[in-house]
Amino acid sequence: MDYVERVLAALKAKNPGEPEFHQAATEILSGLRPVIARHPEYEKAALLERFVEPERAVLFRVPWVDDGGTVHVNKGYRVQFNSAIGPYKGGLRFHPSVNLSIIKFLGLEQILKNSLTGLPIGGGKGGSDFDPKGKSDSEIMRFCQSFMTELYRHIGQDTDVPAGDIGVGGREIGYLFGQYKRIADEHVGVLTGRGLSYGGSLARTEATGYGLVYMVEEALKCRGDSLNGKTLLVSGSGNVAIYAAEKAQALGAKVVAMYDSNGYIYDKKGIDIAVIKQIKEVERGRIKEYAARVKGAEYHEGCKGIWAIPCDIALPCATQNEIDEESAKMLVKNGVKLVGEGANMPTTLEGIAVFQRAGVVFLPAKAANAGGVATSALEMAQSSGRLFWTFEEVDAKLKNIMVNIYHNMDAAAKEYGVEGDYVAGANIAGFLKVAGAMMAQGIV
Ligand code: NDP
Ligand code: 2IT
Numbered sequence: 001m002d003y004v005e006r007v008l009a010a011l012k013a014k015n016p017g018e019p020e021f022h023q024a025a026t027e028i029l030s031g032l033r034p035v036i037a038r039h040p041e042y043e044k045a046a047l048l049e050r051f052v053e054p055e056r057a058v059l060f061r062v063p064w065v066d067d068g069g070t071v072h073v074n075k076g077y078r079v080q081f082n083s084a085i086g087p088y089k090g091g092l093r094f095h096p097s098v099n100l101s102i103i104k105f106l107g108l109e110q111i112l113k114n115s116l117t118g119l120p121i122g123g124g125k126g127g128s129d130f131d132p133k134g135k136s137d138s139e140i141m142r143f144c145q146s147f148m149t150e151l152y153r154h155i156g157q158d159t160d161v162p163a164g165d166i167g168v169g170g171r172e173i174g175y176l177f178g179q180y181k182r183i184a185d186e187h188v189g190v191l192t193g194r195g196l197s198y199g200g201s202l203a204r205t206e207a208t209g210y211g212l213v214y215m216v217e218e219a220l221k222c223r224g225d226s227l228n229g230k231t232l233l234v235s236g237s238g239n240v241a242i243y244a245a246e247k248a249q250a251l252g253a254k255v256v257a258m259y260d261s262n263g264y265i266y267d268k269k270g271i272d273i274a275v276i277k278q279i280k281e282v283e284r285g286r287i288k289e290y291a292a293r294v295k296g297a298e299y300h301e302g303c304k305g306i307w308a309i310p311c312d313i314a315l316p317c318a319t320q321n322e323i324d325e326e327s328a329k330m331l332v333k334n335g336v337k338l339v340g341e342g343a344n345m346p347t348t349l350e351g352i353a354v355f356q357r358a359g360v361v362f363l364p365a366k367a368a369n370a371g372g373v374a375t376s377a378l379e380m381a382q383s384s385g386r387l388f389w390t391f392e393e394v395d396a397k398l399k400n401i402m403v404n405i406y407h408n409m410d411a412a413a414k415e416y417g418v419e420g421d422y423v424a425g426a427n428i429a430g431f432l433k434v435a436g437a438m439m440a441q442g443i444v
Helices: 003-014 019-031 033-038 047-051 100-116 137-154 170-184 204-221 239-250 273-282 288-293 304-308 325-333 349-357 370-384 391-415 422-440
Strands: 056-065 071-082 088-094 123-128 160-163 231-235 254-259 263-266 298-301 313-316 338-340 361-363
Touching: 003 019, 003 033, 003 047, 019 100, 019 349, 019 422, 033 422, 047 422, 056 100, 056 137, 071 088, 071 100, 071 137, 071 160, 088 100, 088 170, 088 370, 100 123, 100 370, 100 391, 100 422, 123 137, 123 160, 137 170, 160 370, 204 239, 204 313, 204 338, 204 361, 204 370, 204 391, 231 239, 231 304, 239 254, 239 273, 239 313, 263 288, 273 288, 288 298, 304 325, 325 349, 349 361, 361 422, 370 391, 391 422
Parallel strands: 088 123, 088 160, 231 254, 231 313, 313 338, 338 361
Antiparallel strands: 056 071, 071 123, 254 263, 263 298
16 A cells, blocks of 8 residues: 555544545546655655545534524534645635535645645635525524524634635625624634625625636637637526626626536537526526516426537536536537536546546546635735725736736646646645645644
């Protein structure tokens, strides 16, 4: 067994029953072999063992009362994974599937993603198994207040700065921020994704989706191609999916299908994003509604069928493991040329192997969706400097960051002998900076 295999075996033995965490660690560490070969000092310093062990994990009770007076108890999590290059930074996910394995996989990914942005942010993630679906605004508010009543003591603008993720958008960040400010008595950039009137940044809402498409555009440009006229599948219909679809269409592509967790819509003319925004952002409704409102559009129950629709480019933007081996094979068979991951770990390890064997350009999540957290770091910079940049300024910085990440992972893959393997390239480029900082700071 080599060093990587030993660390992975120990990780699985010490963290049983955490399949998503094992999956993310396997993907990351496997790609780091060429780095380990060049840096034998890392093993002596137990660098990988320290890298996969969170600096701190906080688990807490979140009690709240629904509108009918019934008391509920949810689990709360904040995993502060790595602060080598900056304060912990990463979103909060509210979804019934949330457990420690999912938060740890997201936190581990976040360390390298945040490093790739080139900005000074460490990695963390948190959330709850609370299900926001069907809850009233006052129930959401009471839940957020209870969650923050414990979380506030663990975070701070220079310590740990949470943001949104699945189930946590502008509304939730507003309630969380209100409660933080009330308890801590300070109006600081302790959360990102805030409303524009209380410290938020222009373009943060759009940033993850737009950033993903900026990277796709750059990858195509480097191959003498563009988005113009391409047919796209975009899974999900939340924050990331909506703004990825919006930007792709603005650049001349046609998004023909999207989904939510119940089923997918197919609109061969190209999806009308304004209708999706109305249903999802304003009404908080189901995507099924789209087919009832737009002539010629179809709705199909279940999500998997989306990957059987022929496309040039697939952008999975919903959740982990939405593309398995079978779906990847289907996409390849139908001629997909590029896959850009908007969600975190949306492709299984077997699915990634299918794309790579078929020569599909595969842009991995930690690089392709880094625009959201990068813009969060720009929000932090504006908060600290008491500044407010225009939409155009933030958007230009975002685009520049995404283009740089693309070239950095491309260059790292070439330098370490795995040209075109952006999974390894992103892991290597992200890891080198964190590893250098950890080595410089001693055994901590
Ligand atoms: P949202 O809550 O805004 O949207 C999530 C979307 O994914 C919804 O359409 C939801 O459908 C769908 N979805 C969630 N779980 C499942 C499931 N198990 N099966 C099918 N569909 C599902 O979240 P975001 O758009 O913010 O996040 C989407 C992904 O992007 C996540 O992986 C997140 O970690 C990642 N990400 C988000 C960033 C951000 O800035 N927000 C930054 C980088 C990555 P339904 O409404 O039916 O649940
Ligand atoms: O997965 C992610 O990068 C996010 N959910 C965004 C994190 C952030 O701090 O903006």
